Amino acid sequence: MLEVQLSGSLRDAAGGAASIHINAATIRELFRKIVEQHPRMQASLDEGVAVSINGEIYRDDWAQMIPEGAEIFLLPRIPGG
Amino acid sequence: MTPDPKYTKQKFKLVGTRPLRPDGLDKVTGRARYGADISAPGQLVGAILRSPHAHAKIIKIDTSKAEKLKGVKAIITSADLPDLTNGDRGMLDILENCMARGRALYDGHAVAAVAAIDAATAKKALQLIKVQYKKLPHVTDVDEAMADDAPLVQPHVRTRGGDSDKPSNIVSISTFGHGDVEAGFAKADVIIEKSFKTEQTHQGYIEPHACLASVGPDGQGELWVTTQGHFVFRNTCAALLGMEIAKLKVTSSEIGGGFGGKTHVWIEPVALALSRKANRPVKLVMSREDVFRASGPTSSTSVDVKIGAKKNGKITAAKATLRYHDGAFPGIWGMLGAMTSFACYNLENVQSIGYDVLVNRPKVAAYRAPSAPMAAFGIESVVDMLAAEIGMDAVDFRIKNAAKKGTRASYGPTYGPIGIGPTLEAVKNHPHMRAKLGKNQGRGMACGFWFNFGGQTCTDLNIGVDGTVNLAVGTVDVGGARASLSLIAAEELGIPYEQVKCNVADTTSLGHNDMTEGSRGTFSSGMATIFAARNAVEELKVRAARTWEIDVKHVEWADGQATAKGVMHSNLSPLTLTDLAKASPNTGGPIAGHSESVADGAGVSFASHICDIEVDPETGATKVLRYTVVQDAGMAIHPDYVEGQFQGAAAQGIGWALNEEYVYGADGRLQNPGFLDYRIPVCSDLPFIDTEILEIPNPNHPYGIRGVGETSIVPPLAAIGNAVSNAIGVRMDHVPMSPPRILKAIKEAAAAEQEVSAG
Numbered sequence: 073m074l075e076v077q078l079s080g081s082l083r084d085a086a087g088g089a090a091s092i093h094i095n096a097a098t099i100r101e102l103f104r105k106i107v108e109q110h111p112r113m114q115a116s117l118d119e120g121v122a123v124s125i126n127g128e129i130y131r132d133d134w135a136q137m138i139p140e141g142a143e144i145f146l147l148p149r150i151p152g153g
Numbered sequence: 154m155t156p157d158p159k160y161t162k163q164k165f166k167l168v169g170t171r172p173l174r175p176d177g178l179d180k181v182t183g184r185a186r187y188g189a190d191i192s193a194p195g196q197l198v199g200a201i202l203r204s205p206h207a208h209a210k211i212i213k214i215d216t217s218k219a220e221k222l223k224g225v226k227a228i229i230t231s232a233d234l235p236d237l238t239n240g241d242r243g244m245l246d247i248l249e250n251c252m253a254r255g256r257a258l259y260d261g262h263a264v265a266a267v268a269a270i271d272a273a274t275a276k277k278a279l280q281l282i283k284v285q286y287k288k289l290p291h292v293t294d295v296d297e298a299m300a301d302d303a304p305l306v307q308p309h310v311r312t313r314g315g316d317s318d319k320p321s322n323i324v325s326i327s328t329f330g331h332g333d334v335e336a337g338f339a340k341a342d343v344i345i346e347k348s349f350k351t352e353q354t355h356q357g358y359i360e361p362h363a364c365l366a367s368v369g370p371d372g373q374g375e376l377w378v379t380t381q382g383h384f385v386f387r388n389t390c391a392a393l394l395g396m397e398i399a400k401l402k403v404t405s406s407e408i409g410g411g412f413g414g415k416t417h418v419w420i421e422p423v424a425l426a427l428s429r430k431a432n433r434p435v436k437l438v439m440s441r442e443d444v445f446r447a448s449g450p451t452s453s454t455s456v457d458v459k460i461g462a463k464k465n466g467k468i469t470a471a472k473a474t475l476r477y478h479d480g481a482f483p484g485i486w487g488m489l490g491a492m493t494s495f496a497c498y499n500l501e502n503v504q505s506i507g508y509d510v511l512v513n514r515p516k517v518a519a520y521r522a523p524s525a526p527m528a529a530f531g532i533e534s535v536v537d538m539l540a541a542e543i544g545m546d547a548v549d550f551r552i553k554n555a556a557k558k559g560t561r562a563s564y565g566p567t568y569g570p571i572g573i574g575p576t577l578e579a580v581k582n583h584p585h586m587r588a589k590l591g592k593n594q595g596r597g598m599a600c601g602f603w604f605n606f607g608g609q610t611c612t613d614l615n616i617g618v619d620g621t622v623n624l625a626v627g628t629v630d631v632g633g634a635r636a637s638l639s640l641i642a643a644e645e646l647g648i649p650y651e652q653v654k655c656n657v658a659d660t661t662s663l664g665h666n667d668m669t670e671g672s673r674g675t676f677s678s679g680m681a682t683i684f685a686a687r688n689a690v691e692e693l694k695v696r697a698a699r700t701w702e703i704d705v706k707h708v709e710w711a712d713g714q715a716t717a718k719g720v721m722h723s724n725l726s727p728l729t730l731t732d733l734a735k736a737s738p739n740t741g742g743p744i745a746g747h748s749e750s751v752a753d754g755a756g757v758s759f760a761s762h763i764c765d766i767e768v769d770p771e772t773g774a775t776k777v778l779r780y781t782v783v784q785d786a787g788m789a790i791h792p793d794y795v796e797g798q799f800q801g802a803a804a805q806g807i808g809w810a811l812n813e814e815y816v817y818g819a820d821g822r823l824q825n826p827g828f829l830d831y832r833i834p835v836c837s838d839l840p841f842i843d844t845e846i847l848e849i850p851n852p853n854h855p856y857g858i859r860g861v862g863e864t865s866i867v868p869p870l871a872a873i874g875n876a877v878s879n880a881i882g883v884r885m886d887h888v889p890m891s892p893p894r895i896l897k898a899i900k901e902a903a904a905a906e907q908e909v910s911a912g
Contacts, residue, residue: 130754
């Protein structure tokens with residue numbers, strides 16, 4: 073079971089929770105199960121979310137494997153200049 | 154599927170050298186073609202009518218007289234740009250920013266557009282369009298916009314992350330951090346708390362927005378445009394105009410600067426809509442005044458910082474509240490300020506709260522490491538104040554508290570290998586720090602952070618029959634990337650740099666490429682180029698095997714040629730890339746390599762800067778005496794252009810710190826939309842900016858590359874703030890530190906001192 077840490081507006085979408093617990097092996101599975109548990113987070117995912125897996129930030133590769141016990145943070149998708 | 158991008162400690166022959174850039178000659182001779190440098194047969198001239206009001210209801214737009222003017226071929230308003238966004242509020246905001254829909258939301262907001270046979274006719278037509286406005290109350294200050302009774306900029310907006318469901322100018326409240334800041338402050342021996350303001354600035358790119366649009370009655374179109382990302386422009390314009398993506402070909406021109414400002418569409422959907430209506434090509438070029446009033450500058454900000462530390466210099470808690478304006482449309486700029494604010498430090502107790510706030514100003518766009526410089530100004534100023542209060546050297550204080558591998562970042566994740574510590578050590582040991590200062594001179598330093606990212610990338614590499622190589626990339630070259638990418642291709646293929654020609658391909662020639670933003674150009678297209686070249690090498694080995702009539706498993710590639718392995722093949726002479734290219738028509742046809750990938754794992758970036766400033770106490774005028782940039786590049790592919798990025802970012806930061814400022818009148822109109830009154834630094838304002846490149850390899854790139862384009866705009870506001878404060882003995886808390894503002898600070902401090910003496 074992964075503890076998925078939330079911050080910023082993502083906490084609001086999860087009803088104020090600082091973290092949620094989800095069993096997922098890939099980013100795609102993680103996103104699917106997040107929406108199943110917290111339908112309001114669909115809007116945040118549509119706007120763009122990045123996933124930090126053990127400190128590495130993934131924005132686009134949803135096939136990325138998530139190791140068991142990994143540190144997971146959901147972050148807003150970041151624009152650049 | 155992206156091949157394994159892990160860093161491999163590859164030894165280089167070409168990477169790290171400094172050959173001439175391939176686009177240099179065209180640029181210095183004027184042959185390079187920018188956004189406005191192209192024309193088409195039958196071309197019309199486009200022009201846009203803009204709101205003279207900060208906030209107004211559009212009662213009526215009467216175009217009848219303009220339509221009758223000879224030479225006018227098309228006039229459009231929002232009625233010609235129907236909402237095709239299917240409930241996507243973000244896309245509707247983009248459309249509404251391109252053309253007002255019922256309300257003008259800022260001074261300069263487009264309300265109508267004309268296409269005519271020449272510029273004079275287009276200008277006259279604009280004068281004949283009669284717009285009936287009803288002026289509405291406006292707000293342009295970020296703090297005033299947060300008040301309960303402030304005029305609402307977008308009545309549909311509710312505060313995300315807030316506890317009220319009422320309409321508000323506060324778009325979102327975003328909180329980041331960990332630990333218990335109040336408990337941390339209770340443990341502190343010294344606490345410094347201070348508020349700061351920064352004014353709105355523009356990226357100041359020299360080339361205004363410009364495009365040539367052509368849409369036919371068959372629904373096919375072309376767009377030539379100055380942009381940081383033609384694929385994204387294509388997708389956005391096609392969606393807004395109801396076009397099919399494959400039928401809109403977008404070609405990026407050379408770009409005369411963007412720095413984030415050319416990541417958004419402004420005039421392009423308007424030009425396409427005009428062309429579609431007129432059935433003629435339309436060229437649309439912004440004036441400088443238009444660029445200032447109606448493209449995307451950065452936020453003005455209001456920031457509160459509180460940091461506590463023990464007497465030994467260890468920070469016990471840090472908190473920042475950051476209020477950023479988004480312009481007239483929701484953004485995430487305050488959130489980004491909150492994410493970046495304390496990222497340089499290893500903190501047990503930290504909290505940053507970002508507010509995104511709507512005001513009646515143009516939509517904010519990214520500006521090089523967007524939102525980070527303003528946050529760094531407040532935080533790095535307080536860090537300096539805290540070090541001074543404790544009696545500790547400002548660099549040592551930062552080194553003691555610097556984040557490192559394993560530190561939990563203030564925005565959440567745990568860092569891998571990072572460069573903040575090494576940049577601070579390099580600053581501490583730099584001769585600049587030991588140079589003597591004169592009267593009225595001060596030295597300051599500061600550090601900064603930016604995320605960097607990778608994204609979708611697609612690259613082709615085609616080998617001609619003479620052995621020269623065309624590298625087609627989809628990321629716009631904003632700072633010398635074609636030279637760097639050519640070096641990478643040549644390195645992988647084992648051929649001279651001069652044998653490679655890198656081009657930025659149009660949108661019909663490659664798969665999707667994300668913008669050149671987030672310092673991703675060389676990181677992501679560099680990765681794709683490596684994989685495309687390796688893909689081509691595999692084909693070269695196949696061709697060699699066919700030539701020799703041996704199994705390809707006996708062929709190896711090194712130094713630009715194929716050799717056959719093993720004693721049984723020792724009579725076979727090596728075949729060079731040129732040999733194989735020449736023979737290619739009879740060994741299987743053209744030889745090419747290809748790569749499409751998602752380049753994740755860009756790795757974060759840090760920089761530390763040193764600055765010496767002299768202040769004239771009579772006038773408040775400043776002179777930058779010496780400036781040094783230290784930044785981690787991961788691996789500098791072409792050091793000239795890495796240094797150029799460091800210097801350019803520092804120069805923009807210096808202008809931001811000392812002079813640049815959007816000035817709005819009480820009527821909500823921009824008072825200084827031009828380079829005469831909006832003062833960016835010119836060469837004579839700046840010293841040579843020294844650079845020191847650190848190379849701490851990024852483990853997630855085959856060559857160890859980190860993005861370098863943005864981070865060095867983060868420290869200058871604070872480094873200069875600290876230098877000016879040290880020079881005059883008064884803490885500066887408002888950017889830009891223009892002469893009147895410095896003089897005012899000096900006089901106020903003197904008056905306060907006099908009052909204390911008298912009392």
